[in-house]
Amino acid sequence: MKTIVRNVENKDNKEAIREAAGLLREGKLVAFPTETVYGLGGSGWMEEAASRIYEAKGRPSDNPLILHIGSMEMIDEIASCVPGPAKKAMDAFWPGPLTVILPKSDKVPYRVTGGLDSVAVRMPSHPAALALLREAGVPVAAPSANTSGRPSPTKAEHVVEDLDGKIPMVLDGGKVEVGVESTIVDFTGEVPVILRPGKITKDELEKALSTEVLMSTLSVKEDTVPRAPGMKYKHYAPKAQLVLILGEDREKVAEEITKRVRDCREQGMKTGVIATEETMGGYDADEVISVGSRSHMETVTANLYDVLREFDHRDVDVIFSEGFEGEEYEEAVMNRLVKAAGHQMIRV
Numbered sequence: 001m002k003t004i005v006r007n008v009e010n011k012d013n014k015e016a017i018r019e020a021a022g023l024l025r026e027g028k029l030v031a032f033p034t035e036t037v038y039g040l041g042g043s044g045w046m047e048e049a050a051s052r053i054y055e056a057k058g059r060p061s062d063n064p065l066i067l068h069i070g071s072m073e074m075i076d077e078i079a080s081c082v083p084g085p086a087k088k089a090m091d092a093f094w095p096g097p098l099t100v101i102l103p104k105s106d107k108v109p110y111r112v113t114g115g116l117d118s119v120a121v122r123m124p125s126h127p128a129a130l131a132l133l134r135e136a137g138v139p140v141a142a143p144s145a146n147t148s149g150r151p152s153p154t155k156a157e158h159v160v161e162d163l164d165g166k167i168p169m170v171l172d173g174g175k176v177e178v179g180v181e182s183t184i185v186d187f188t189g190e191v192p193v194i195l196r197p198g199k200i201t202k203d204e205l206e207k208a209l210s211t212e213v214l215m216s217t218l219s220v221k222e223d224t225v226p227r228a229p230g231m232k233y234k235h236y237a238p239k240a241q242l243v244l245i246l247g248e249d250r251e252k253v254a255e256e257i258t259k260r261v262r263d264c265r266e267q268g269m270k271t272g273v274i275a276t277e278e279t280m281g282g283y284d285a286d287e288v289i290s291v292g293s294r295s296h297m298e299t300v301t302a303n304l305y306d307v308l309r310e311f312d313h314r315d316v317d318v319i320f321s322e323g324f325e326g327e328e329y330e331e332a333v334m335n336r337l338v339k340a341a342g343h344q345m346i347r348v
């Protein structure tokens with residue numbers, strides 16, 4: 001299959017949007033930009049579209065998909081009920097990087113929800129995504145548009161890298177803004193629970209909902225039953241081994257990374273370091289890349305996946321990364337880094 005890339009960065013992208021919407025209505029797949037990461041979309045009403053998504057990504061089919069909508073009315077067709085706190089969250093953060101888990105309606109195929117009786121829904125704020133969803137007129141099931149297990153795509157090039165020849169169309173909206181996936185909040189229980197941290201923080205949610213919100217555990221082992229099935233798989237992984245060096249004392253962290261880089265180089269390994277603007281001059285590895293600035297954490301979320309992919313291109317054997325401690329963007333960044341590292345962490 002030939003994959004066509006169409007630009008949607010400008011206002012006069014109507015034709016590309018119309019073509020893409022037509023493909024979606026036929027049950028075919030289209031990758032499109034959202035404000036978080038690129039999504040791989042297929043009609044949320046069609047089992048065969050969901051099957052195509054799982055196949056193109058190489059994703060286990062018990063890992064449910066998020067339904068994306070372009071207008072509020074569609075929620076009643078997707079969810080059997082919308083609890084008060086969920087309504088408040090949607091009003092406060094939609095369109096935007098928030099996904100809500102609600103009880104599913106009969107109309108949503110189990111193929112989309114991985115057999116669950118709940119469904120994940122989100123209204124993205126990216127103008128091209130909204131235009132596509134409104135033109136398509138169906139909810140669009142869309143996981144991140146990467147091969148399962150690889151870092152999520154934050155540029156159309158990343159999508160092409162993973163899915164070229166497997167899907168008919170990619171809409172290119174340039175580099176995304178947020179860079180990590182949406183915050184997922186489960187509203188099916190007594191208390192709202194954050195299943196995946198993202199740009200919208202626990203604090204912001206609690207303020208908007210005027211109620212307590214829980215954070216599910218950061219790391220989920222293979223042998224427990226996770227509430228978001230996606231949490232049990234290895235994720236976002238670069239090809240090289242990634243090791244996180246954590247600690248409150250930044251100098252100690254830098255010393256430990258320097259020591260480990262030296263040891264690995266002595267063994268003939270090609271080494272990489274994920275540094276920050278503040279520290280990048282201090283390392284002597286084969287490849288040192290700054291992921292952004294600690295004093296502007298939104299630069300770190302925006303660059304994270306791109307940096308992980310860049311290390312693949314530079315063919316390093318081992319990567320050491322600084323950690324990020326904190327309760328806002330840091331939470332989202334560490335959640336991804338810990339998974340990318342397959343839980344290999346050292347505390348100094």
Ligand code: TXA
Binds near residue numbers: 038064065118120143
């Ligand atoms: O920002 C995002 O959310 C991006 C863009 C494309 O919108 N999408 C995304 O989708 O990250 P995906 O498939 O890569 O991640 C969806 C996560 C998975 O961990 C999945 O297990 C969880 O959402 N999920 C989906 N439906 C669920 C449900 N009913 N209950 C619990 N978790 C669910």
Ligand code: MG
Binds near residue numbers: 143144152
């Ligand atoms: Mg994903």
